[in-house]
Amino acid sequence: MVKTNDCRGPARRRSISGMFNPQDPAFVQDPYPTYRALRERAPVHFSEALNGWMFTRHADVQRVMNHPKIMRPPAGDMLLGRVPADVRTSLQAFERRLATSMPFSNPPRHTRLRSVVAQAFNRDVAEGLRLRIQRRVQHLLDRLQDARRGELLEDYGYQIPTWVIMELCGLPQEDLPMIKELVTRITPIIGQCLPTDDPAGAATTAAAATEEFTVYLEGRIAEVRRSPREDLLSRLVEAPLTADEITLTVLILIIAGTETTTHYITNAIHTLLRHPRQLRMLRDDPWLIERAAVELLRFEGPVPFLTPEIVSESVVIGGVELQPGELVYAVIGAANRDPQQFFAPEELDLTRPIGGVLSFGGGIHFCIGRHLAQMEAQIAISAIVRRFPKLRHDDAEPVPVWRADPILRGLTALPVITC
Numbered sequence: 001m002v003k004t005n006d007c008r009g010p011a012r013r014r015s016i017s018g019m020f021n022p023q024d025p026a027f028v029q030d031p032y033p034t035y036r037a038l039r040e041r042a043p044v045h046f047s048e049a050l051n052g053w054m055f056t057r058h059a060d061v062q063r064v065m066n067h068p069k070i071m072r073p074p075a076g077d078m079l080l081g082r083v084p085a086d087v088r089t090s091l092q093a094f095e096r097r098l099a100t101s102m103p104f105s106n107p108p109r110h111t112r113l114r115s116v117v118a119q120a121f122n123r124d125v126a127e128g129l130r131l132r133i134q135r136r137v138q139h140l141l142d143r144l145q146d147a148r149r150g151e152l153l154e155d156y157g158y159q160i161p162t163w164v165i166m167e168l169c170g171l172p173q174e175d176l177p178m179i180k181e182l183v184t185r186i187t188p189i190i191g192q193c194l195p196t197d198d199p200a201g202a203a204t205t206a207a208a209a210t211e212e213f214t215v216y217l218e219g220r221i222a223e224v225r226r227s228p229r230e231d232l233l234s235r236l237v238e239a240p241l242t243a244d245e246i247t248l249t250v251l252i253l254i255i256a257g258t259e260t261t262t263h264y265i266t267n268a269i270h271t272l273l274r275h276p277r278q279l280r281m282l283r284d285d286p287w288l289i290e291r292a293a294v295e296l297l298r299f300e301g302p303v304p305f306l307t308p309e310i311v312s313e314s315v316v317i318g319g320v321e322l323q324p325g326e327l328v329y330a331v332i333g334a335a336n337r338d339p340q341q342f343f344a345p346e347e348l349d350l351t352r353p354i355g356g357v358l359s360f361g362g363g364i365h366f367c368i369g370r371h372l373a374q375m376e377a378q379i380a381i382s383a384i385v386r387r388f389p390k391l392r393h394d395d396a397e398p399v400p401v402w403r404a405d406p407i408l409r410g411l412t413a414l415p416v417i418t419c
């Protein structure tokens with residue numbers, strides 16, 4: 001018999017052991033049965049693996065995201081907390097830099113950083129890029145058409161947001177492979193709130209790559225100071241930000257804006273191929289794309305967990321009293337399939353009314369790139385669906401599998417035949 005943890009006081013942690021193992025390959029391939037079990041049987045669950053409380057119900061996740069007494073913990077404690085003390089001491093400069101990142105900042109720093117960047121990411125700026133994104137997408141589709149088959153993760157999903165972010169920031173497109181290599185060395189620390197094999201190695205590698213990125217960006221900043229332009233980097237340089245804040249802001253935008261959108265687009269196409277009736281409906285009615293893009297994000301979004309948060313004063317959410325210093329995880333992947341919020345949530349329904357989808361987070365950390373990401377995805381999904389009526393999985397290649405990463409949901413590859 002399963003016990004719920006809907007209680008207060010010392011007994012609060014009588015949670016259900018073994019319900020959530022983020023490293024379990026079965027969970028990684030299909031997390032939804034676990035999310036459902038948590039939502040139904042332990043909606044506020046203390047996870048030993050995460051050393052914090054997991055919230056899986058839609059209403060609770062919304063409360064967590066908007067609660068003034070729940071805030072971001074120090075970045076160093078979250079990302080370097082498992083690194084041995086002597087190694088962590090040697091990474092102090094890196095830790096100071098991490099502390100300036102927007103997702104790990106609280107007001108007033110967060111308010112200052114966000115207001116500078118928000119101007120560059122409003123709907124008008126996104127709309128201003130629409131035509132150029134459409135041209136870029138058509139060019140990518142031409143290449144896929146010529147080849148008659150392709151791998152959509154690398155050759156399509158990845159190509160769109162990376163091109164966009166380089167344009168927005170005003171960085172030369174030819175620098176992308178070098179930046180990609182640096183980002184590949186930096187991103188493993190994002191998962192460091194989970195137990196990993198080599199926290200010291202991951203942190204040291206990420207610190208060195210961040211230093212290289214800083215040196216690279218200093219060169220670009222010097223250029224911008226000589227001749228300012230109309231791009232984000234020029235705006236950041238003119239704003240009252242420190243050098244570390246500028247570096248981390250650009251780095252965060254590249255990381256937050258590319259992998260997420262890459263997997264948004266690729267997961268969406270994979271999901272459509274697995275739901276041929278829904279795919280046909282979208283092909284027959286192109287106007288459905290706005291709803292379809294939101295529903296595909298709800299159904300198989302790339303970001304299932306928000307950044308961990310910390311309780312600053314005792315607060316009760318979902319019937320559990322949280323104590324100061326405790327960590328809190330809002331599981332938006334589970335909230336997006338809560339039957340209290342969505343009718344038949346385990347079904348893909350491209351005609352579902354828009355509203356209630358939490359994939360872009362909420363509260364003061366609400367995704368800053370959401371208009372851009374939605375526009376990119378709408379263009380990318382509708383264009384490929386229209387261009388290739390016979391688009392299908394390539395059965396000669398291995399069946400698509402999900403990456404072994406519980407905090408960024410995406411495929412390892414998506415091989416398709418286009419004609």
Ligand code: HEM
Pocket residue numbers: 102103104114165252253254256257258260261264301302303306307308359360361362364365366367368369370372373
């Ligand atoms: C499908 C694509 C995307 C998804 C699913 C997504 C999701 C999210 C989520 C859930 C958050 C909240 C994180 C948190 O509270 O911990 C967030 C924040 C953020 N996103 Fe996105 N994002 C996407 C695309 C983008 C793009 C294209 C950009 C920029 C180019 C971007 C930039 C950011 C930034 C800077 C933050 C931090 C905001 C803050 O801390 O105030 N994201 N995103």
